[in-house]
Amino acid sequence: MSQALLLPTAEDMRTNATFDALMWALARPGRVQPLPFPGLFALAESLLDRECSFFCSNEALKADIARTGANAVALDEAEYVFASVGNQADLFALSTMLSGNLLYPDASATIFAEAQIGSGTGLRLTGPGINGALDIAIGGVHPDFWALRAEIIRYPLGWDIYLADGASLIGIPRSTKIEVL
Numbered sequence: 001m002s003q004a005l006l007l008p009t010a011e012d013m014r015t016n017a018t019f020d021a022l023m024w025a026l027a028r029p030g031r032v033q034p035l036p037f038p039g040l041f042a043l044a045e046s047l048l049d050r051e052c053s054f055f056c057s058n059e060a061l062k063a064d065i066a067r068t069g070a071n072a073v074a075l076d077e078a079e080y081v082f083a084s085v086g087n088q089a090d091l092f093a094l095s096t097m098l099s100g101n102l103l104y105p106d107a108s109a110t111i112f113a114e115a116q117i118g119s120g121t122g123l124r125l126t127g128p129g130i131n132g133a134l135d136i137a138i139g140g141v142h143p144d145f146w147a148l149r150a151e152i153i154r155y156p157l158g159w160d161i162y163l164a165d166g167a168s169l170i171g172i173p174r175s176t177k178i179e180v181l
Helices: 010-027 040-047 059-066 088-094 143-152
Strands: 053-056 080-082 110-114 116-126 134-139 160-165 168-172 177-180
Touching: 010 040, 010 160, 010 168, 040 059, 040 080, 040 110, 040 160, 053 059, 059 080, 088 143, 116 143, 116 160, 116 168, 143 177
Parallel strands: 053 080, 080 110, 110 160
Antiparallel strands: 116 134, 116 177, 160 168
16 A cells, blocks of 8 residues: 655745754854744744744734734743844833743743844853854844843743844853853
């Protein structure tokens, strides 16, 4: 009895490539990963399904993300957060995001935000996945965000962060230490 060979669709290949970029971004903190399709929706499309909860501060993007079947919830309940980190007014709300607990450190939020990779505030990253230290520059992120992150992170508790710049992405897991230069 022969079995039919199912070939991946173009959409399958795109979401798989995006998922690979997301995983490599956290495995290699601060290293730029190319995305096959620009924008935050491509990231949501490759990760979220009807078992996920999300918060999105952009109404148009929120409607697109809802098509994945994921549940829109309040910021303090969301596993995936699509928000601006560029102005100080937004930062106070971000302090309420899930950061896990000692029994379930994975019960924390993952942040997705747009930023300018390669220009802006200098950061020195150290930790797992980094050989020594890595200096990067990130623009479009309010300087107080890094202080807020440092206050919240108590490894293994904290947030994982993805910063997207068009068709490029970097990841910063909660295990990465950040020094603002």
